[in-house]
Amino acid sequence: MIYEVFRQERKGQAFAHAGSVEAPNEEFAEAYAREQYGRRGESTALWVVPRQAVHEIDDFADELQKNYHRVDGYPLKEKLGRARELAAKSPGGLSAGAG
């Protein structure tokens, strides 16, 4: 059985995939994960998950290249810049703040 191991480097941080271990059962998997990914103080916590429990999704339909679905479809930085310029030019207008 293959178990996928995720590790958390510091408390509060997101768990990231660390690697996998081969083990006959959950108990062995936990011991091996501890040994491979936790023994040197490199993790505050581990998640040990049987590989079958992980559902992989890799079919993302984007037939028409609708790039407006993506955040980079909107050049927000430029828009913001223009808005700030306008605001600065119009006395008494909206203040865009100092950011």
Next chain:
Amino acid sequence: MTDQVQKIVEIADDELVLGWRNSEWTGIAPLLEEDVAFSSIAQNEIGHARALYELAARELGTTADELAFDRQPDEYRCSRLVQLRLVPDWARTIARHCIYERADQARIEALKRSDDAELAGLAAKIDREEAYHRMHAEMWFDRLEDEQRFKAALEELEPLFDVRDEHIPEFAELWEEMTMVRRSVAGATW
């Protein structure tokens, strides 16, 4: 040598020799993950030996290196159980591991209750690592307990833990290997 120092050296000898024996599996354990786990246990045992030798060495006015490597083979107090070279028999190796960890737990518990605060503190530290070894041993015990080979190995090895006055030829060979550096480079340290 007081009884207490003698006991410490005895445990240190067990841990040193068992650490050495377990490390003979490094690179050839039945599974890559187990290779890492078992090697790490071997490394811990040698670390325990070192700490115990250091404590005993202060009492005896010597050094850990001298205790570990400058004695003659028949001066070692290690158990007959740990002297055996068990590679490549995994069933017997795990049987020894289970027998040893159980027996070791009892004596480490006793050391934790010692009046000597330093010794009790060291025993507590060692015990925290041994807890992991015990978990590992129990896990294998559960997996193999119905196997005939494993049962036979337990029966064969169980009585050997308390035998301390015998040195088998396999131990002399290990001693040669273990002390080679000290014997060829005078003053080499751990």
